[in-house]
Amino acid sequence: MRLxxxxxxxxxxxxLACVAQENVSDLNQVIVTASRSAEPLESAVASVTLxxxxxIDRLQPHSVDxxxxxxxxxxxxNNGDLGKATSVLVRGTNADHxxxxxxxxxxGSATTGSAAWEQLPVEQIDHxxxxxxxxxxxxxxxxxxxxxxxxxxxxxxGVPDLPSLKLSGGSHGTSQGxxxxxxxxxxxxxxxxxxxxxxxxxxxxxxxxxxxANCYTSTPQQGYWSGSAALSGGYRWANASATLDFxxxxxxxxxxGNIFSGDESRVLQQALGGTLTLxxxxxxxxxxxxxxxxxxxxxxFSGTPDGFFNTRRDTFSWLNQLSLTxxxxxxxxxxxxxxxxxxxxxxxxxSRNDTGVFGSxxxxxxxxxxxxxxxxxxxxxxxxxxxxxxxxxxxxxMACA
Numbered sequence: 001m002r003l004x005x006x007x008x009x010x011x012x013x014x015x016l017a018c019v020a021q022e023n024v025s026d027l028n029q030v031i032v033t034a035s036r037s038a039e040p041l042e043s044a045v046a047s048v049t050l051x052x053x054x055x056i057d058r059l060q061p062h063s064v065d066x067x068x069x070x071x072x073x074x075x076x077x078n079n080g081d082l083g084k085a086t087s088v089l090v091r092g093t094n095a096d097h098x099x100x101x102x103x104x105x106x107x108g109s110a111t112t113g114s115a116a117w118e119q120l121p122v123e124q125i126d127h128x129x130x131x132x133x134x135x136x137x138x139x140x141x142x143x144x145x146x147x148x149x150x151x152x153x154x155x156x157x158g159v160p161d162l163p164s165l166k167l168s169g170g171s172h173g174t175s176q177g178x179x180x181x182x183x184x185x186x187x188x189x190x191x192x193x194x195x196x197x198x199x200x201x202x203x204x205x206x207x208x209x210x211x212x213a214n215c216y217t218s219t220p221q222q223g224y225w226s227g228s229a230a231l232s233g234g235y236r237w238a239n240a241s242a243t244l245d246f247x248x249x250x251x252x253x254x255x256x257g258n259i260f261s262g263d264e265s266r267v268l269q270q271a272l273g274g275t276l277t278l279x280x281x282x283x284x285x286x287x288x289x290x291x292x293x294x295x296x297x298x299x300x301f302s303g304t305p306d307g308f309f310n311t312r313r314d315t316f317s318w319l320n321q322l323s324l325t326x327x328x329x330x331x332x333x334x335x336x337x338x339x340x341x342x343x344x345x346x347x348x349x350x351s352r353n354d355t356g357v358f359g360s361x362x363x364x365x366x367x368x369x370x371x372x373x374x375x376x377x378x379x380x381x382x383x384x385x386x387x388x389x390x391x392x393x394x395x396x397x398m399a400c401a
Contacts, residue, residue, distance in 0.1 A: 033101075033129040033149040035362050036138050037321050037331055045362075046135070047073070051128040053153075062176070062197065064120045064128075064150075073132040073146075078118070082199055083224035083253035083265075086117040090132055093145030099135070101149040103232075103245040105273040105291035106142075110311040110339040110352070113142070116295065119251040119267050121228035123166070123178040123195035126153045138358055140335070152247055154232050155182040155189035164193070173200035180230075190233040198225045205256040226251040239279045247271045257301065264300040269293075273315075287319040310342040329362045 030038050034046040041050055049071055061067045065076045065086045075089040087095040096113030099106065108115035128150050135143040161183035169175045180193025201222025227250050234243035249269045257263030273291030280286065295311040319333040337354045341347060 031129050033147055034131050034135075035329075035331070035360065036319065036333070037329060037362070039362070047132040049130040049132070051130070053126050056122065056125060061122055064117050064122060064125075067122070067128070068130075068148075071130070074130070080255070081201060081222075081224070082197070083118055083226065083251055084255070087114065088117055088148070090130075090146035090148075097142065097145035099139050099143040099147045101147065102247055102271040102293075103152055103273055104149070104275065104289055104317075105245075105271040105293050106313055106315055106337070107269060107271055107293045107295065108311070108313075109295045109297070109309060110313070110341050111309050111343065111345075111347070116251075116267050116269055116297070118253075119226060119249050119269050120150065121195050121197075121226065121230075121247075121249050123176075124152050124193060124228055124230045124247060124249075126151045138360065140354070140356055152230050152232060152245060153180065153182065153191050153193060154234070154245075155184050155191045157184050157187055157189050157234075157236060159184050159189070172202060174198070187236045188234065190231075192231050194227070194229045196225075196227045199223065201254070222256070223254045224252070241277045242275065244274045245271070246273075259301055262299040262301045262306045264303075266298045266300070268296040283323045285319075285321040285323075287317070287321075289315075289317045289319075291315050307344055308342075309345070312340045314338045314340075327363055330359075331362070332359045333357070 029041050029050060029052075031041050031044060031048060031050060032038050034044040034048050041048065051067055056067065059067060062082060063086075065078060065088065068074050068088060069076050073091045075092075077087045077089070079085045088098055089095055090098050098114070100108055100115040100117075128148065131147040131149075133146055135147050139147055159182075161181070164178065164180045164182075166178040167176070174197075176195075176197045178193065178195040180191065182191035182193075183189070201224060203222055229248050231246045232244065234241060247270065251265075251267045251269075253265045253267075255263060255265075271291065271293045273289060275287060275289040278286040278288075292315070293311075293313045295313075297309045298305060299307040314337070316336045317333065318335075319331065322330040324330070334355070334357045336356075339352045339354075341350055
């Protein structure tokens with residue numbers, strides 16, 4: 001019995017061991033999430049976990065929460081099988097204290113405060129950077145627990161054209177597929193791909209079950225379908241570069257329900273963003289980025305619409321990085337965000353504007369690194385249906401690590 005328990009523990013920890021081993025051998029990889037600027041993984045002051053495409057191919061997960069399960073400081077809760085509502089908590093904070101980015105574009109619902117993790121397509125992901133701990137001085141209040149940034153697959157200049165095709169299947173009518181093509185020409189690169197996943201699901205309830213069954217439903221059904229498409233490209237000049245990224249993921253989840261809870265949920269996640277990087281001087285880098293994300297959720301009961309929640313986020317970012325020495329960087333920037341919601345639920349406010357400015361100093365000497373972030377100021381204006389809608393002002397204190 002004891003041997004069986006030990007074996008189970010070892011098997012459960014295998015994904016974490018694989019990721020940790022990959023991180024040790026890839027300390028020279030460059031990350032951008034911890035300080036909002038490029039730096040080697042080994043130089044990051046914050047607690048960072050890097051999940052590479054090699055990790056994903058080895059673990060063969062069906063969902064993003066499967067990849068995050070078992071990582072240090074991460075807690076995952078799920079309401080059931082594939083497609084069911086999922087929450088990710090970092091270092092004991094709430095689910096809405098984790099900022100989720102896709103290629104630098106903020107995603108998620110403005111009404112729930114969190115992203116639909118269960119709808120993010122694994123096959124479209126190149127790598128994931130996870131920053132654990134407070135990062136609000138660089139990203140705002142939503143990064144109180146940490147930041148998870150997902151990078152989609154990209155081409156690269158000078159890399160030969162590479163087609164990809166993957167098909168798989170399993171029990172309960174489960175099938176999965178992915179097809180893509182990436183390539184380059186001169187100073188340009190591109191990638192286009194699509195993926196899909198379907199499963200019949202596992203029956204849980206039967207219609208008109210007795211009260212002792214503790215399963216009340218009038219429409220027993222299961223099943224999950226998801227489809228996604230991604231497109232990215234870029235071009236590089238002598239002192240500038242430009243990139244464009246697009247990801248759309250649709251999901252349809254059916255579950256045992258009733259007239260109060262519904263029995264079907266259709267969700268859309270979409271992120272579109274562009275970045276322009278300028279290097280007018282050798283030590284100065286200016287990055288301008290703009291994007292838009294959509295989060296749409298529609299509930300149904302017996303095929304009839306039964307409630308919806310839609311969010312649109314428009315974002316703009318301006319970053320200035322000055323590198324006086326190889327081990328010293330100054331970063332000053334500003335972010336603007338506009339949230340708009342539409343729902344059959346009556347909310348006091350339907351839109352909100354947030355403007356924030358921030359700065360940081362990053363330095364290293366030998367094997368020691370230091371990062372000072374401070375002077376974060378955010379101005380928030382909530383637009384409501386009532387006449388009074390005062391603006392709010394918050395300021396973050398300096399923090400050094």
